[in-house]
Amino acid sequence: MSSIIGIVLLSTGFIFNLIGCIGLIRFPDVYNRLQAATKCVTLGTCSILLSLVFFFGISEIGIKAIVAISLLFLSSMVGAHALSRGAYIFGVELGEKSVIDDYKDQVEKEDTKE
Amino acid sequence: MNTLLHIILYAQIGLCSFCLYRIIKGPTIPDRMVGIDIFGILVVGICAILAIITGRIFIIDIGIVWIILSFIGTLTLAKYLSKKKLHE
Numbered sequence: 001m002s003s004i005i006g007i008v009l010l011s012t013g014f015i016f017n018l019i020g021c022i023g024l025i026r027f028p029d030v031y032n033r034l035q036a037a038t039k040c041v042t043l044g045t046c047s048i049l050l051s052l053v054f055f056f057g058i059s060e061i062g063i064k065a066i067v068a069i070s071l072l073f074l075s076s077m078v079g080a081h082a083l084s085r086g087a088y089i090f091g092v093e094l095g096e097k098s099v100i101d102d103y104k105d106q107v108e109k110e111d112t113k114e
Numbered sequence: 115m116n117t118l119l120h121i122i123l124y125a126q127i128g129l130c131s132f133c134l135y136r137i138i139k140g141p142t143i144p145d146r147m148v149g150i151d152i153f154g155i156l157v158v159g160i161c162a163i164l165a166i167i168t169g170r171i172f173i174i175d176i177g178i179v180w181i182i183l184s185f186i187g188t189l190t191l192a193k194y195l196s197k198k199k200l201h202e
Contacts, residue, residue: 007118014122017159021132024152030144037152045159055166064174065162068181072158075185079151083188086195087144
């Protein structure tokens with residue numbers, strides 16, 4: 001029974017990874033690519049790691065998988081935020097279809113403060 | 115069931131080629147860094163599937179170490195980017 005739940009979680013995780021990677025290729029702009037890929041691929045990989053708990057039970061490998069899930073959730077979100085801020089300050093333009101840019105005022109305010 | 119695991123493993127390895135496409139083609143430097151970041155997370159998934167197939171414990175350790183190193187690398191490169199300007 002737990003093996004079936006594991007297979008379902010594994011397949012769900014792979015489908016999320018696939019959607020995230022398609023977004024990485026198809027979106028027009030670095031910020032769109034970043035948000036599509038980071039969210040989908042993080043959730044998919046966490047689902048794959050959670051399936052380890054159902055395959056092996058709460059043993060040594062299951063606890064290590066839970067540790068990996070918590071590390072992955074923290075690190076990938078912080079990394080994505082830092083990366084998008086770095087890309088904005090670096091000067092990458094928004095895509096053509098983007099409507100609003102709220103971060104511009106904040107960056108100008110920080111520049112004048114320095 | 116073993117066949118399904120192998121199919122998912124090879125498909126996951128195939129997803130890495132999407133990231134390689136973005137790393138090679140990406141028009142700006144942040145695009146390439148996004149590709150590298152996502153590549154690292156996909157490799158962690160590959161490690162997890164390999165741990166299911168072989169049943170060995172040390173493979174998941176490789177995944178944990180890869181998460182930490184990828185995090186440090188992404189933060190360092192983002193800090194490097196925020197000190198430079200593209201149009202100067």
